[in-house]
Amino acid sequence: MTGTISPVFLILLCQFGLSMQACQECACCKDTLFACTSNKMCLKGCIDGYYTEKCTKQCLSNCKTCVNGNECKECKPGYYSNKCNTQCGKGCLNSACSILSGECTCKSSYFTKGKCDACLGLRYGDECNNTxxxxxxxxxxxxxxxxxxxxxxxxxxxxxxxxxxxxxxxxxxxxxxxxxxxxxxxxxxxxxxxxxxxxGPYCDLKCTENCKECLSDTNCTKCESDFYGDTCANACPAGCDKTCSFSTGQHCKLTEKYRVCEKDTGRCLHGCNLVTKFGDFCEKQCGNTCTNKSCDLKTGECLEGCEMIFYGLFCNNSCSTSCLSHTGKRSCDAINGHCLFGCKDGFYGKRCDNICSSLCVNTTCNQTTAECLYGCINGFKGPKCIEADLEGFYTRSTLIGSTIGTFLAGSIVVGIAALITFIVWRRRNIQTKQLEVHGYENTIGPCENRSNDDTRERDSPVTYEDLKSRDERLYSQIATSQQIPPPATDFVNYMS
Structure with a gap:
């Protein structure tokens, strides 16, 4: 029928214990599908998990069989009690135990006897096999x-x-x-x-003198406030400060909190008792150039500045002698050494420690920019006179070259004229002497087989034109051998 669960299907569910609700009449009877009477009473009882004469009601969840809805006759494996709501011990063999007491047979000797629900001795784990x-x-x-x-x-x-x-x-x-x-x-x-x-292991042994805590008589871990060392036998340096002005300004009680020096090294913990001392052990003297000779107790840096002509953190640098100064005042800054009133002539820079360029007139320049104040010496130009003045150089070079060229040309001409004059004079002097001694016949020299022309030439008197022609030939020979340029026509005519 439509909308109705088949009775046969319900019976099968009940038979296999799969029904989640109460069975219909006769559906959950034991043994057979038709084991109930005409009035729907089950003849052989109910299948597991159901009760009543018609086997229509379900037992408690862990009941195998039950008397009613609150009391079980048998429990499913692993449970016990009248309602089957208690688990059997984890050590029960096959997880089975008595429904009344929960006692069972243990699956190993590691479990406690009885309910087998705990491990025996010092064991743990589901199987009690861990120690x-x-x-x-x-x-x-x-x-x-x-x-x-x-x-x-x-x-x-x-x-x-x-x-x-x-x-x-x-x-x-x-x-x-x-x-x-x-x-x-x-x-x-x-x-x-x-x-x-x-x-000591039983705290019954005494530490050495001046030792407050120790591990042995040779290993102190805490000393009295003004002692230090492995056995606390060393007194802190005499220069260590024993006050704690950071607290009350009063002299401190020498407790461990206000120790005078470090326990292991003896290093002074609160500085030095004199402002003129510094260092870990107050063994160093502040610089003589520090004002009032006072300095930082750790670093030695001057606390009140420097004496008049010194500067720097330690006042160990002298102000530059090139700084301008005023009577009774510092010439340079006490920190960085910069000149306060400028530089003397010839110097520039913040500390006036740079010399102006020698290319500046009077070697004088601006203190800040180093630019030449009075211009440049010849041959240079620019603000700092570092650029070559090529235009002026070429102009002067041309003038000088022209002058030198003119002088050299004149010297050459004069030299040539002097040479020609000397040759002419020499020649004439020789011929004059020959005339005086031998007459006209010997001016040319003896020669065999002379022609009539030669004889006529010999017999003719020597003229000025003859001497001129001979001098020109002689000069030509000398000039060719010495590579002397030919004389100018005007000059030769003048000499003639």
């Missing part, structure tokens, strides 16, 4: 101890031992604090420290 940490009384895991053996340890897995200073050596498992207090000679929440001046 607890050594100091655990019991545990749920390798890092989760429930309690520690004899309460003599603490920590999540009892990994720490209670201090020997605890009374009865018992402490809280979580904090390690001594529940019963400390033994004599011990202090601290965990009673793990010795009283001041005592040392």
């Amino acid at each position: 607890c940490p050594i100091n655990c009384g019991s545990c749920l895991s390798e890092t989760g101890c429930s309690w520690c053996k004899n309460n003599a340890h603490y920590g999540s897995y009892c990994q720490y031992r209670c201090s020997v200073g605890c009374v009865d050596e018992i402490c809280n498992k979580g904090t390690g604090y001594c529940d019963k207090g400390c033994k004599p000679g011990f202090v601290g929440y965990k009673c793990d420290m010795c009283l001041s001046g005592l040392y």
Whole structure:
């Protein structure tokens, strides 16, 4: 029928325990599909999980069979009690246990007998086959101890031992604090420290003199305020300051908080007792050029500035002698050394430590820009006279070259004229002497086989034209051998 669940289907669901609701009449009867009477009563009872005469109601969730809706006759595997709402122990064999007591047969000897619901001894895990940490009384895991053996340890897995200073050596498992207090000679929440001046595993040995805390008689960890060293046998330097002006301005009580010097090195902790000293051990003297000779106790930098002619953090630099000065006043800045009143002539720069260019007239320049104040020497130009004056150079060079050229040309002409004059004079002088001694016949010299022309020439008197012609030939020969330029026509005519 439409909209109606098939009775056969419901019976099958009930038979296999799959129904999630009450069965219809006869649907959940045991053994057969037709095991009920005409009035719908089940003849052989109900299948597991259902009850009533008609097997129409469902038992509690973990019941296998039940008497009614509140009481089970049998439980499903792994549960017990009258309502089957309690699990059997994790160690029960096949997860089965008594419905009344929950007792079962354990699947191994690692479980407690009876309900087999806990691990035996110092074991943990689902199968109780893991061993607890050594100091655990019991545990749920390798890092989760429930309690520690004899309460003599603490920590999540009892990994720490209670201090020997605890009374009865018992402490809280979580904090390690001594529940019963400390033994004599011990202090601290965990009673793990010795009283001041005592040392040793039982805090019953005394530290050496001036030693407040120690690990042995040769290893002090804390000294009296004005001593230092491994055994606190060394007194702090005499120059260390013993005041604490940062607090009250009064002389401090020498406690560890206001130690005079560092415990291990002896370094002064609060500076020096004199403003003229500085250094880790107040062993250094402030510079003599510091005003009032006072300086920083750590660095040695001058605190009140420098004496008149010095500058710098340590006043170890002298003001430049090129700075202008005024009587009774500093010539340069005390910090950077810059000249306060300018530079003397010939110098420039902030510290007047640069010399003006020698190309400047009078070697004088502007203090800031270094530009020449009175111009440049010949041959240079520009604000700083560093540029060559080529135009002026070429003009002067041309003038000088022209003058020198003219002079040389004139000298050559005069030289040539003098040479010609000398040759002519020489020649005439020789001929005159020949005439005086031999007459006209010997002016040419003896010669055999002369022609009639030669004879006539010999017999003719020597004229001025003859001498001129001979001098010109002679000059031509000399000029050719010495590469002398031919004389100018005007000059030759003049000499003629």
